[in-house]
Amino acid sequence: MHAMPLPPRLKLVPSGVWVALAWSASTAFAFLARVRLPGEETANEFTAVQFYRWDGLLILTIACALALLGSMWLHRRPLRALALLLTAAAFLTTNLAVGAIQLAQFLAVDLALYFIAAGRPRRTGVTALSMALAVLLVWETVRLLRGWGIGTLEELTVALTAVVAWLLGDASHRTREYGERLRAQAATQAVTDERLRIAREMHDMVAHSIGIIALQAGAAARVVHTQPDAAREAMTAVETTGRETLSGLRRMLVALRHADQDEDRDRAAASVEADRLHPAEGLADLDRLAAATTAAGVQVDVHWKGARRQLPPDIDLSVFRIIQESITNVVRHAATTACRVTVDYLEEHVAVEVTDDGRGRGSTTDTGFGLVGMRERVALLHGEFTAGPRPEGGFRVTARLPVPATAATVAA
Numbered sequence: 001m002h003a004m005p006l007p008p009r010l011k012l013v014p015s016g017v018w019v020a021l022a023w024s025a026s027t028a029f030a031f032l033a034r035v036r037l038p039g040e041e042t043a044n045e046f047t048a049v050q051f052y053r054w055d056g057l058l059i060l061t062i063a064c065a066l067a068l069l070g071s072m073w074l075h076r077r078p079l080r081a082l083a084l085l086l087t088a089a090a091f092l093t094t095n096l097a098v099g100a101i102q103l104a105q106f107l108a109v110d111l112a113l114y115f116i117a118a119g120r121p122r123r124t125g126v127t128a129l130s131m132a133l134a135v136l137l138v139w140e141t142v143r144l145l146r147g148w149g150i151g152t153l154e155e156l157t158v159a160l161t162a163v164v165a166w167l168l169g170d171a172s173h174r175t176r177e178y179g180e181r182l183r184a185q186a187a188t189q190a191v192t193d194e195r196l197r198i199a200r201e202m203h204d205m206v207a208h209s210i211g212i213i214a215l216q217a218g219a220a221a222r223v224v225h226t227q228p229d230a231a232r233e234a235m236t237a238v239e240t241t242g243r244e245t246l247s248g249l250r251r252m253l254v255a256l257r258h259a260d261q262d263e264d265r266d267r268a269a270a271s272v273e274a275d276r277l278h279p280a281e282g283l284a285d286l287d288r289l290a291a292a293t294t295a296a297g298v299q300v301d302v303h304w305k306g307a308r309r310q311l312p313p314d315i316d317l318s319v320f321r322i323i324q325e326s327i328t329n330v331v332r333h334a335a336t337t338a339c340r341v342t343v344d345y346l347e348e349h350v351a352v353e354v355t356d357d358g359r360g361r362g363s364t365t366d367t368g369f370g371l372v373g374m375r376e377r378v379a380l381l382h383g384e385f386t387a388g389p390r391p392e393g394g395f396r397v398t399a400r401l402p403v404p405a406t407a408a409t410v411a412a
Contacts, residue, residue, distance in 0.1 A: 015115040019085070020071035023108040027064065030096065030104055056095045063091035067108060078116045082128050085109050086135045093139075100151030101139055106132075106158045110165040117169025118176075125173070129166040133159055200321070200373040208289075208324050211331040213238050215296035237295065282316035283343065289324060290341070298331050299338040306345030315401050318377045319343070319352055325374055326354035326397040334358025334395060349383075349400050357394040374399070 070084030089105045096102065109132055117125035136159050143150045220234035290300035311319070323341055330339045336358030344351040371387050374397070378385035383401035390396045 014075060015112075015119070016071040016074040016081075019074055019108050019111050019115070020068055022111045023064070023067040023071065023085075023088070026104040026107045027060075027092065030092070030102070059091050059095055063088040066091065070112070071108075074112060074115065078112075078120055078124060079128060079131070082109065082112050082116065082131055085112055086132060090135065090139060098151065098154075100154040101136060101158055102154070103158050103161060106161065110161050113162055113165045114169040114172075117166045118172040119169075120173075122170070122173070125166060125170060129162065132162045136162075196376075200377070203373060207332075208328040209241050211328050212241050212292060212296045215298070215331060216241070219297060237292075241292075282313070282320050283311070285320060286323060286341070286343070289320075289327065293327055293331065296331070297337065298327075300327060301338070301340045303340065303342045304345075305342065308345055311350060311403060315350065315381060315403060318381060319350060319399070319401065321377060322374050322397070322399050323352055323354060329395075329397075330354070330356045330358065336394070346403075348403060350403050351400045352398070354397045355390065355394060359394075 066084045067088035070081040070088065073081035073084065085108055089101055089109055092105050093101045096105075113125075113128055113132060116128045120128075136155050140150050140152070140155055216234045216238045220231040220238070223234075224231040286302060290302050293300045310316075323343075327339060327341070330336065334356045336356050339354060339356040342351075342353045342355075344353075374387070375385050378399050378401065381401050383399060385399050387397045388395070
């Protein structure tokens with residue numbers, strides 16, 4: 001069974017306060033056990049001769065002072081604090097006329113063992129447990145050597161509770177360390193995932209832009225002597241696309257550099273400012289993408305189905321990137337002059353299909369990062385992805401992504 005977690009307010013109570021309360025409760029219990037309570041014929045325990053005498057009261061005062069001082073030192077000097085608590089337990093036991101240190105008098109020690117094992121290095125916890133067991137052993141040995149009676153079973157019980165308290169504290173310590181390792185691993189994985197996302201964004205952007213630049217440059221080279229105006233327009237498009245690509249690369253490299261810094265607040269502010277100046281692309285930019293590719297020599301026909309609605313940003317961006325990468329593969333590998341893009345808004349999904357009538361070698365000529373990136377995007381969003389040659393010729397890429405029911409429906 002798992003222990004119930006402490007309420008937040010109780011967690012704020014210092015460990016020394018708990019130990020002091022445990023000592024006070026155990027001391028009160030020792031007195032109550034030796035007083036005839038209402039309804040009882042006799043007290044539960046015999047009262048020692050010095051229990052109410054001045055010397056017994058002096059020992060009680062010293063023991064309480066040591067215990068309270070140990071409670072105050074527990075956070076700063078745990079081993080010294082435990083030594084004071086052990087001394088206080090032994091002092092108070094001398095007033096009880098018993099053969100062993102009682103479990104009630106060891107309650108504060110057990111609690112201190114738990115806090116030391118839970119909050120200190122393992123070596124400190126082991127040392128504290130060894131000190132507690134050594135005091136019990138010395139107590140019994142001294143009484144045995146002097147010919148006094150001893151309480152072996154009682155002392156074994158007290159020793160067992162000390163071991164259990166230490167084990168519980170050690171388990172708490174291990175659980176906290178494990179949780180910290182998990183949090184560190186999660187943070188590392190988050191950084192890795194973010195860098196992979198940026199790498200995919202960089203690949204998608206650069207691959208598409210370079211494909212457009214290559215087409216425009218080729219067109220300009222073919223008509224530079226016969227149609228200088230068309231060649232000038234093509235080279236202007238090359239310049240514009242190149243500048244946009246360099247600007248995007250610069251933003252992504254800045255983001256990667258920020259990922260290596262610990263200034264989280266400044267990085268978040270920069271991210272917000274970047275989002276404001278350069279909003280993420282999405283399906284709203286699909287017509288612009290189609291127009292740019294068509295101007296470069298590969299006609300892109302876009303067909304919309306279903307009631308268009310606002311998609312969540314991650315889904316919207318992923319659908320756009322899948323289409324962009326598919327068109328890039330068509331431009332680079334299909335050896336065709338046209339492709340068809342279909343975006344279908346279904347009730348619980350958004351589906352996209354990109355087909356061409358080219359050579360159908362997208363899966364074999366691609367370097368691997370494009371299709372892998374698309375597949376990873378879809379997998380992260382729990383969707384379905386296929387890519388492969390068409391039976392009638394050409395290549396087809398399809399993706400189907402689930403859309404939350406809360407997505408608002410807007411007019412197409």
